[in-house]
Amino acid sequence: MTLLRSTLPRAGALLLALACVGSTGCITMTVVDNVQRRNAAREMEAARQRRIAALEPAAAAGDAKARVALADELLAGSGQDPAELRRALALLEQAAAQDDGLAMGRLGTILAEGRAGTYFTLPQGLRDRERGIVLLQRAFAHGCDLAGVGNPAGRAGLALARAGRPEQARIWHARGILACGASSSAYLLWEATGAHIEPARRADALAILLLARDTETIAKARPSVSAEDFAAAERRAAELQRQIAASERDYPGPQRKEQP
Known part of the structure; x- marks a missing residue:
């Protein structure tokens, strides 16, 4: 009986020690995983900044495609910098004014849906559904399938439906199908x-x-x-x-x- 009583505390201590070792191991793995994630995020952000720097000269020189690509990079950020959002919108505005169909489609989608990229939700003051619809309608002349936009006619139709204009939505839905086999x-x-x-x-x-x-x-x-x-x-x-x-x-x- 005495032997049993003396053995029990030692067994409990051993189990506790093993649990502590397991717990420490789990904590260590979590810390390592978090460090790796942060390092990967920093590397991705550094690569994004390099792409931004590479696009800056052409965008400043007025190249519409470079402006759209630079806007995309700015919108691919974490969404914590309102200045990046506003600059991206300005770049898309400039490229759209140059009759760039992709810029019209991207900017139209953003304004019509109130979202930009993966992380940005547009502040109320920047939203403009009606202008977004017009830009999508204009973008349709540039193609049936614009990268990151899809079919501009279909997008315009959805935005018109959300705006409470079902008759116009039907017209643009039909146009997307008849012109593009949507x-x-x-x-x-x-x-x-x-x-x-x-x-x-x-x-x-x-x-x-x-x-x-x-x-x-x-x-x-x-x-x-x-x-x-x-x-x-x-x-x-x-x-x-x-x-x-x-x-x-x-x-x-x-x-x-x-x-x-």
């Missing part, structure tokens, strides 16, 4: 015939198919659509065609050679 025939067929899809959306999808003259997909849709709904879609297609033509006069789309 939605597949199979998806449009699903939209045009899905029983759970709201009627206005079904009519728009069928109208776009009619404007695209996708006879094969239209033939697949026809049995699922009543004669009345099909006639309504034809009227909607004619109206949408007029609206798109009017929109194109103000904001031309990409040239055929730029379309996929």
